Amino acid sequence: MPKIKFLLADGAELTVEAQNGRTLMETALENSVPGIIAECNGSAACATCHVVLPEEIMSALGPISEHENDMLDFAEASRESGSRLSCQIKVSDAMDNVSVRVPAA
Amino acid sequence: MSEAVKVVDDVAFEDLLANPYPVFKRVRDLGPVVKVEAANIMMVTRFDDVMAIERDPETFSSVNPQSLLNTVIGPNLMRKDGEDHARERAAIDPSLRPGVVKRCWADPMRAICDDVISQIEHKGEAELFEELAAPIAARALADILGFDGVDWRTMALWSQSLIDGSGNYSHNPEIARKAKEAASGVESAVDRMLSHHRDDPNPSMLSSMLQADPAQTVEQIYANIKVAIGGGLNETRDSILTLILGLLQNPDQFARVLAEPSLWGQAFEEAVRWISPIGMYPRRLTRDTEISGTLVRKGEQVGLCVGAANHDDRRFNDPEKFDLFREKKSHLAFGAGSHFCAGTWVSRALVSQIAVPMVFERLRNLRLRDPRLVRIRGWVFRGPTHMPVVWDA
Ligand code: HEM
Secondary structure: OOEEEEEOOOOOEEEEEOOOOOEHHHHHHHOOOOOOOOOOOOOOOOOOOEEEOOHHHHHHHOOOOHHHHHHHOOOOOOOOOOEEEHHHOEOOHHHOOEEEEOOOO | OOEOOEEEOOOOHHHHHHOHHHHHHHHHHHOOEEEEHHHOEEEEOOHHHHHHHHOOOOOEEOOOOOOHHHHHHOOOHHHOOHHHHHHHHHHHHHHOOHHHHHHHHHHHHHHHHHHHHHHHHHHOEEEHHHHHHHHHHHHHHHHHHOOOOOOHHHHHHHHHHHHHHHOOOOOOHHHHHHHHHHHHHHHHHHHHHHHHHHHOOOOOHHHHHHHOOOOOOHHHHHHHHHHHHHHOOHHHHHHHHHHHHHHHHOHHHHHHHHHOHHHHHHHHHHHHHHOOOEOOEEEEEOOOEEEOOEEEOOOOEEEEOHHHHOOOOOOOOOOOOOOOOOOOOOOOOOOOHHHOOOOHHHHHHHHHHHHHHHHHHHOOOOEEOOHHHOEEEOOOEOEEEEOEEEOOO
């Protein structure tokens, strides 16, 4: 089970055990990670599960869909180069020990 | 031990229509699920319960082939779940995404608002439902659907007739006839425009459904266009009026928005929390389950009262107040889960970035003619129905 470290907007850190195959958004909700609201529960419609990932993991994740790409420009916190919607990312071993930042809205 | 559903039988239907919020408060405090006889529905009214339900679509399904909505408009995405829903949703999303709204719809929507306001600007007085909000909402929607040349009164009539038909639980034959007429009106309009949108791909919803992979059938196109007409006109219209009303009634907040235009977005979110255009929508139980300790049986239907959830004092302080500076928290006016409103980004742009700022810019010193003349009505759909104003022409 990969461990994922959430870096919260207020500077706190929260390390959680994640399950392969679940999405990063589901992992965040199950562990009550503050700042991940996920109104649309994983449909990439609301842009309220925005996270910023480190560069090195981005390439391992595959391309961003046109829909997600469009949404990210309108997330409440400004888009950064590592921005993704956490509902579109499946947890895998490749994400073990990754730091996921929840940007300040 | 799970609790049984409590019942409220001393509320009249008219009480709900006139002002559902006192009823919502009573029901919310009584229990997590309460049957309200006048509306013949089990209401879920607490914020956390609605959110939890929307995260469990396998238990709380939108599928309901026998629903009036399906009878009136045909099998549509609002009453499907899972892959079936996702495919139809993906077929319309390309015309409603925020970036597309900004690139393709902002300019035409601005032109519509400019035209509507130009027609009343010189008069110094107007009734904003009929002369402003309804035409703006209907014309913007016609553009986005790809219904070029359909006039706004026809759009408004179709929309109202489809809504009334979907709520026609007493089987009133006149309402049923009008709904049928609207449905065939929409279908002929689609038929007329299909080849244009097929030959000339564009960002409209009609064209987007034709370009989708897998391509949508004509039945799917008919039905989902009807969903958008029934569900994309009133809410925008009502939220335009609600936002104007909230600001006119709260001059301090209004002054701060004028001084700091980046607050328009926040003001809009507060307006739709304060008077949510859609107050309730249904889900059907696929198994016996407990909602916060209250047992509800398989096959039964619960009404998710997002209007009530948005006034839940467990979450929002002084919920009945319009306060755009309240502690920032998400609301449920656009629903939640996979059916989260597809038109969210269109409405945000049209209402908070274009229509209402333009109203206040062009209609100088806008004020209510008399606060006592403002009418607000409805519970499943709620909004100002009459709002006479004056300004310095
Ligand atoms: C302030 C304006 C609006 C509000 C408050 C609003 C609210 C809602 C709500 C609460 C739902 C969920 C219904 C359910 O789950 O049963 C919904 C769904 C929907 N809305 Fe909106 N709406 C607005 C504007 C619009 C506009 C302008 C459009 C079209 C351009 C639109 C199209 C839709 C569609 C197609 C659905 C069904 C989505 C699905 O089932 O996946 N809405 N809306």
